[in-house]
Amino acid sequence: MTRYKKQDPEITRRKFINVAMGTTAAVGTVSLVSALGTANPVFRLTPDKAPPVKGDVLVHASESKEGELIKVSDLSEQLVRAWPMGKDKDGNKVIRKGDPNNILALYRFPKGQIVEPTKLDVTVDGEIVAYSDICTHAGCSVADSDQGDGMKCPCHSGQYDPKRGCKVIGGPPPRPLAQLPIKLEGDQLVVTDFFASMPYPFLSETEWEKFKKEVEEQLA
Numbered sequence: 001m002t003r004y005k006k007q008d009p010e011i012t013r014r015k016f017i018n019v020a021m022g023t024t025a026a027v028g029t030v031s032l033v034s035a036l037g038t039a040n041p042v043f044r045l046t047p048d049k050a051p052p053v054k055g056d057v058l059v060h061a062s063e064s065k066e067g068e069l070i071k072v073s074d075l076s077e078q079l080v081r082a083w084p085m086g087k088d089k090d091g092n093k094v095i096r097k098g099d100p101n102n103i104l105a106l107y108r109f110p111k112g113q114i115v116e117p118t119k120l121d122v123t124v125d126g127e128i129v130a131y132s133d134i135c136t137h138a139g140c141s142v143a144d145s146d147q148g149d150g151m152k153c154p155c156h157s158g159q160y161d162p163k164r165g166c167k168v169i170g171g172p173p174p175r176p177l178a179q180l181p182i183k184l185e186g187d188q189l190v191v192t193d194f195f196a197s198m199p200y201p202f203l204s205e206t207e208w209e210k211f212k213k214e215v216e217e218q219l220a
């Protein structure tokens with residue numbers, strides 16, 4: 001069993017909202033104190049908790065293969081979970097699993113099956129696509145549907161279509177799973193940018209944009 005599933009998604013969501021309202025809890029890598037504009041940010045981003053950033057490579061997240069580079073041949077129409085792996089300031093490799101919200105879902109579909117609103121230009125040849133694996137409703141890790149019709153969240157039955165930009169096709173999630181821009185470099189899957197849309201646990205584009213800037217400054 002992997003360890004990235006939330007213990008209690010409702011509590012997690014509540015915590016996040018509490019932080020946004022000025023109470024003391026903290027969620028993931030985000031300093032909401034900072035993200036909401038208070039002076040003197042109170043967090044320092046460590047490389048293991050940074051979100052996926054340009055240049056990261058994708059590695060397996062399953063316990064039996066954790067840290068191994070993901071090859072194209074490892075991927076299929078079944079979900080493969082991945083972590084982004086980057087480097088610290090000394091050049092040491094760091095798997096960014098310090099924030100469970102960094103867990104990713106990868107798929108490889110036959111050509112022509114992935115369609116808009118998927119951002120096709122940041123897939124690999126329209127065949128390999130990467131998303132956040134964290135449900136936008138309350139932060140559970142999403143899995144393949146038992147019925148073979150896309151992805152299903154085990155917490156409140158949210159459903160997503162990974163061939164169509166992980167748009168919501170059922171249940172309570174408020175928005176699609178965020179797509180992660182990737183490319184193939186040699187035989188490695190490489191991240192080319194931040195998530196293309198606001199991932200969980202962010203609640204506003206303003207927070208997300210501000211967080212990305214902080215990440216760029218702190219990892220520079």
Ligand code: FES
Binds near residue numbers: 137140158171
């Ligand atoms: S956490 Fe509620 S549907 Fe996924």
